[in-house]
Amino acid sequence: MRAGMAVLTVDAAGMRAQNSGLLLNMIWRERQISRAEIARRTELSPSTVSAIVADLEQAGLVRSIGAGVSRGGRRPTLIGFCDEAFSLVGVELGASHVTVVLTDLRGRVRTQSKASHAVRGDPEGSLQKAKELIQECLDAERVPRRSVVGMGVAVPSPVHPASPGKMSPLILPAWKNVDVKEWFETAFDMPVFVDNDANLGALSECFWGAGSGGEDLTYIKLATGIGAGHIIHGDVYRGAGGTAGEIGHIAVDSNGPLCVCGLRGCLVTLIGSTALTERARELMGTRGRKGPTVRDLVEGARAGDAAAKQIIDGMGAWLGIAVGGLLNLLNPAIVVLGGEISSVGELLLDPLRASVRQRALSVSMAETRIVTSALGERAIAVGAATLVLQAALRDRSLFPQQNVGRTA
Amino acid sequence: MRAGMAVLTVDAAGMRAQNSGLLLNMIWRERQISRAEIARRTELSPSTVSAIVADLEQAGLVRSIGAGVSRGGRRPTLIGFCDEAFSLVGVELGASHVTVVLTDLRGRVRTQSKASHAVRGDPEGSLQKAKELIQECLDAERVPRRSVVGMGVAVPSPVHPASPGKMSPLILPAWKNVDVKEWFETAFDMPVFVDNDANLGALSECFWGAGSGGEDLTYIKLATGIGAGHIIHGDVYRGAGGTAGEIGHIAVDSNGPLCVCGLRGCLVTLIGSTALTERARELMGTRGRKGPTVRDLVEGARAGDAAAKQIIDGMGAWLGIAVGGLLNLLNPAIVVLGGEISSVGELLLDPLRASVRQRALSVSMAETRIVTSALGERAIAVGAATLVLQAALRDRSLFPQQNVGRTA
DNA sequence: TGACTTTGTTCTTACGACGAAGAAATCAAA
DNA sequence: TTTGATTTCTTCGTCGTAAGAACAAAGTCA
Structure with a gap:
């Protein structure tokens, strides 16, 4: 039995990764919060908090959003999350339709497109259809590829943890030889996460509902x-x-x-x-x-x-x-x-x-x-996008590097 | 929604705590393993591994247990867990009996004692009975208090996460005003963990079955x-x-x-x-x-x-x-x-x-x-003891300090 | 206006992991 | 037996990160 060794070893860099991840999450959750408040809550020293926030600002993930109310001294500088800095793609392969959404980092849908399609029996056609819809969404907002974090895909089948791109051959026999994850990774060259539709509905509700x-x-x-x-x-x-x-x-x-x-x-x-x-x-x-x-x-x-x-x-x-x-x-x-x-x-x-x-x-x-x-009918497609967000909030390195210092 | 912030912040000391915890777990699980092998698996540097192992040895938790087989060079020194260094107390409050076990850190029962008792209706008597049985076990093996990590208690009622010592008033009304955790902590001055009997049976099976x-x-x-x-x-x-x-x-x-x-x-x-x-x-x-x-x-x-x-x-x-x-x-x-x-x-x-x-x-x-x-009829009492083990393997500081350097 | 608070930065210090170098132990082949 | 390669483990110096103290800046409140 493993007595809780999900945690990996830590070195100096890992320490920074962990703390900065924690801060990123806190800023995302709180929407606006001052360095001082972060330091109080995390019990990190003010100097450390400043350094990490500078890092995150440099990466285009957070930014200053004005001054907060004083607590009897100098007014705090509020830090906020750059909700619009990156985009997420969410795809729902339903029983009889394909839905695609493009969201920001707060679950807001920027563009969506939907098409009827007999998904169950036609893997290749469904995937092609999805590809078109995704491209449509990306083009509509002129989203450069480098600002997309990744893609989540909801499928109407259980997904085995060991082979995250494969469907259950018992439920969708026609999809037997298709690896959805690989297919989309090849088609769009970005990280792809696949999960069952109900699981992603649950994730959607947990984040946004x-x-x-x-x-x-x-x-x-x-x-x-x-x-x-x-x-x-x-x-x-x-x-x-x-x-x-x-x-x-x-x-x-x-x-x-x-x-x-x-x-x-x-x-x-x-x-x-x-x-x-x-x-x-x-x-x-x-x-x-x-x-x-x-x-x-x-x-x-x-x-x-x-x-x-x-x-x-x-x-x-x-x-x-x-x-x-x-x-x-x-x-x-x-x-x-x-x-x-x-x-x-x-x-x-x-x-x-x-x-x-x-x-x-x-x-x-x-x-x-x-x-x-x-949450309405887009819940599951949004949940698919959320799967990417969840992964990125845990592992900052999933956010693409913004070479130029411009925040979105 | 919290996007995975179970992790706390880390400083230099926390880094050490985390890595040494990881090593402790690995040594516990593997039973015997060399420093070199640990370094390979954890990707920690050999020097770090040596330093941490020295720490753990100092604390009386691990020890050298001879040389292993060579892989073409100097033979490795195998490190093993000191299974006998500390004891765990496990208590099962059943519907009609009280069972107490004293185990080592490998789930082996050193002593046990059991008594029939109408637990449901008689909180004070049951607790008193349990206290006697526990004392009996401790005395039987001449276990000094300082070598006991803590006590786990299995109760025949759901336990609310927010008040871990309280029973459900609907299932055990007579126990309404009793806090089992507090009671045992006062009686024995050691950490006490309480959980439902079936949950502890599950834990027992997960560790030992x-x-x-x-x-x-x-x-x-x-x-x-x-x-x-x-x-x-x-x-x-x-x-x-x-x-x-x-x-x-x-x-x-x-x-x-x-x-x-x-x-x-x-x-x-x-x-x-x-x-x-x-x-x-x-x-x-x-x-x-x-x-x-x-x-x-x-x-x-x-x-x-x-x-x-x-x-x-x-x-x-x-x-x-x-x-x-x-x-x-x-x-x-x-x-x-x-x-x-x-x-x-x-x-x-x-x-x-x-x-x-x-x-x-x-x-x-x-x-x-x-x-x-x-696992037999002691499964649940052993599971109660295991709850303490699980906690201690996650948080090394739960193991009492052995002031003198003698390993057991 | 002036004392006190709070915020945030800068600089020094401490700690832990890493890496290079070396010592010890062993194997294998000459 | 000798020699060289290999593996194990330790020692020591370096580096990165967080903490802490000191300080500057910007407020509040009487």
């Missing part, structure tokens, strides 16, 4: 598939084989319909988008030729349509079984529901909470907030 | 109560409110019997010791006045008793529902079953695995080993 400020959260993506992502101690938790959070195939109804995975009564067969729209067609009738969509369901429920509400209620009840187990097993601080259907908000949360209450210890429930996402 | 070598594992304690403990990245994971792993009250049968917790069909009402022995009485008849015990059940099953096997089969089936959910949610590398009943081994594992297979994705199953514990 309901979980910001915390370190432990579970995100549940409600869409064609049902998947969850865990953030534990501020990090995506992937499990031994990368399949942590694959809750779509938890069997919640032993008499339920047969699933493609071979089991019976899987969550996804009961509350996946397909099941929901199918049920909506039964209860709400067809709308035009194609039958009701998830959007119709959301709008119906909001408008007070009884059938729609009934479907959402049922969904909450089923989902509650899985969430109840989740609370007892993991006791996360926050559970965030994402995916289009989650926009019904309380209409889903109410029956869900009721169902959970029947299945989870009151102790676990008391510590857990269950909420819906407020 | 099925999980040794790995960093991610889930332990399930099958006894009067059913609880799980997770080790994630080598650390006990407690969740937001300390109730992670409280799987006893996962509702697996909506038509099941009513549980004290107010829910219906909780795991504990179906496979807790009470339920098992009750069912054994029905199927196997009474043995003497008191009816069959868990031990009878184990022996019966091993001897081929059909009724006993049937009960174990049923247990595996129910447990599989929870474990299936666990695999999909967390995808641990190993699941270890502990508690007396787990000694039936394959007789329980077979039906369990079959049940899990019906509920978990084959992907998750493929990466997870499900096994029974081999």
